[in-house]
Amino acid sequence: MSASQLTDQLKQGLDAPICLTWEVTYGCNLACIHCLSSSGRRDPRELSTAEAMAVIDELRELQVFYVNIGGGEPTIRPDFFELVDYAVANGVGVKFSTNGTTMTPERARRLAGTDYLDVQISIDGATAATNDAVRGEGSFAAARRAMDHLADAAFGPFKISVVITRHNVAQLDAFEAMAADYGAQLRLTRLRPSGRGADTWDALHPTSEQQVQLYRWLVDRPGVLTGDSFFHLSALGESLPGLNLCGAGRVVCLIDPIGDVYACPFVLHDDFRAGSVRDAGGFAHVWRRSDLFLSLRQPTSAGACASCGSFDACQGGCMAAKFFTGLPLDGPDPECVRGYGELALAGVAAGSAPAPGPGHSVPVSLTRRH
Amino acid sequence: MTAYALDPQVAIRPEPFGALAYHYGNRRLTFLRDPALVAVVRDLERHDSVDEALAASGVEAARWPSFRQALATLADSGILHVR
Numbered sequence: 001m002s003a004s005q006l007t008d009q010l011k012q013g014l015d016a017p018i019c020l021t022w023e024v025t026y027g028c029n030l031a032c033i034h035c036l037s038s039s040g041r042r043d044p045r046e047l048s049t050a051e052a053m054a055v056i057d058e059l060r061e062l063q064v065f066y067v068n069i070g071g072g073e074p075t076i077r078p079d080f081f082e083l084v085d086y087a088v089a090n091g092v093g094v095k096f097s098t099n100g101t102t103m104t105p106e107r108a109r110r111l112a113g114t115d116y117l118d119v120q121i122s123i124d125g126a127t128a129a130t131n132d133a134v135r136g137e138g139s140f141a142a143a144r145r146a147m148d149h150l151a152d153a154a155f156g157p158f159k160i161s162v163v164i165t166r167h168n169v170a171q172l173d174a175f176e177a178m179a180a181d182y183g184a185q186l187r188l189t190r191l192r193p194s195g196r197g198a199d200t201w202d203a204l205h206p207t208s209e210q211q212v213q214l215y216r217w218l219v220d221r222p223g224v225l226t227g228d229s230f231f232h233l234s235a236l237g238e239s240l241p242g243l244n245l246c247g248a249g250r251v252v253c254l255i256d257p258i259g260d261v262y263a264c265p266f267v268l269h270d271d272f273r274a275g276s277v278r279d280a281g282g283f284a285h286v287w288r289r290s291d292l293f294l295s296l297r298q299p300t301s302a303g304a305c306a307s308c309g310s311f312d313a314c315q316g317g318c319m320a321a322k323f324f325t326g327l328p329l330d331g332p333d334p335e336c337v338r339g340y341g342e343l344a345l346a347g348v349a350a351g352s353a354p355a356p357g358p359g360h361s362v363p364v365s366l367t368r369r370h
Numbered sequence: 371m372t373a374y375a376l377d378p379q380v381a382i383r384p385e386p387f388g389a390l391a392y393h394y395g396n397r398r399l400t401f402l403r404d405p406a407l408v409a410v411v412r413d414l415e416r417h418d419s420v421d422e423a424l425a426a427s428g429v430e431a432a433r434w435p436s437f438r439q440a441l442a443t444l445a446d447s448g449i450l451h452v453r
Contacts, residue, residue, distance in 0.1 A: 005387075005403075006387060006401060006403055009385075009386060009387040012386070014385050014386075014390075015383070015384070015385055015386070016383070018390065018399065063381060063383040065381060065383070065390075065392035065394070065399070066392075066397075091381070091394075093394060093397070115394075116394050118397070
């Protein structure tokens with residue numbers, strides 16, 4: 001089977017996701033200005049420990065090899081370690097993302113002693129000034145302290161996870177050096193206009209010149225992890241390592257803290273909500289039978305991109321980026337490297353882009369006063 | 371005669387195109403893009419050599435070289451180990 005045949009197969013979906021993100025809480029002690037899930041307060045409807053364990057049981061049965069746990073800040077859930085241990089004991093490996101604020105020497109040692117566990121520390125600047133402007137005062141120091149604790153505990157190669165912005169592209173070499181100092185792996189991902197990122201994307205997303213710079217940097221460094229998130233840059237030349245397609249609802253999905261299942265972590269919006277793990281049939285039914293996921297696995301039209309010679313390389317880019325900037329899903333990505341995205345954005349009426357879905361920056365009210 | 375076995379840290383998940391193989395140790399995910407290859411991989415342990423496994427699998431002899439190559443690649447990535 002050739003690579004393109006495999007791509008076609010993946011577009012038709014898999015029996016279970018390859019890459020499943022599970023945000024276990026909307027609670028967070030930071031308030032990053034680009035937070036894809038607008039996290040802040042815990043939602044009273046979040047899955048209980050027993051419900052979360054039932055999700056893990058289901059993932060084991062589906063042979064989901066590992067789960068990417070995030071939030072919010074996942075470690076503020078009091079049962080966080082209980083859930084991690086339960087997943088690992090059931091053959092569901094855990095990769096979790098943390099802002100590092102809750103890391104202690106003791107916790108680092110505990111993590112180092114757990115098999116099949118990967119840790120990603122989020123940091124969005126190689127200096128405190130750059131990072132803290134996005135993630136909040138003191139967050140750079142906290143992330144570095146967490147890295148120190150992991151290194152002291154001989155955790156091994158943890159990951160340093162960076163969302164690329166206009167202000168940190170110039171620091172790529174510094175991030176690489178930081179990772180090398182810790183014996184860590186560097187992971188770079190794309191900024192999406194999702195959650196609070198909808199309000200900050202215009203000011204934070206890399207310029208087109210910076211995108212070219214980033215692409216060249218990544219081509220020279222196939223060992224830098226990207227979560228396949230920069231596949232729209234493949235239109236600049238040779239493909240970056242990875243599947244180079246939008247995996248939403250096909251090979252990727254998101255379970256949110258209240259058990260709702262979305263097509264990917266960057267589309268927390270009713271239009272991309274496929275169901276809930278609390279529904280009859282659970283997660284497997286949502287993954288295999290939901291109308292939304294079945295429709296995402298249908299052949300798609302290249303739409304406005306059909307006449308562009310780069311479509312095979314970039315596949316039209318990121319669905320979430322298009323959706324939250326008000327662009328049609330069958331047209332160019334807002335950061336299209338051929339410049340078609342900028343042209344398309346110029347035609348989007350102010351205020352017409354969809355509002356990001358359930359925000360948790362403010363307390364959730366379960367009762368409505370009349 | 372080369373003989374392989376599936377690494378104990380590897381899990382195989384059937385998929386319409388063949389299977390996914392995941393190595394819990396090195397965290398590598400590998401696509402096995404042919405159902406016949408998946409069947410051979412699952413069966414390797416029961417045979418004393420690759421050729422014996424291929425003969426038992428019913429894969430036509432003309433395809434054996436590509437299967438041997440695929441198995442060697444899987445061994446390189448730690449999915450299989452030589453025994």
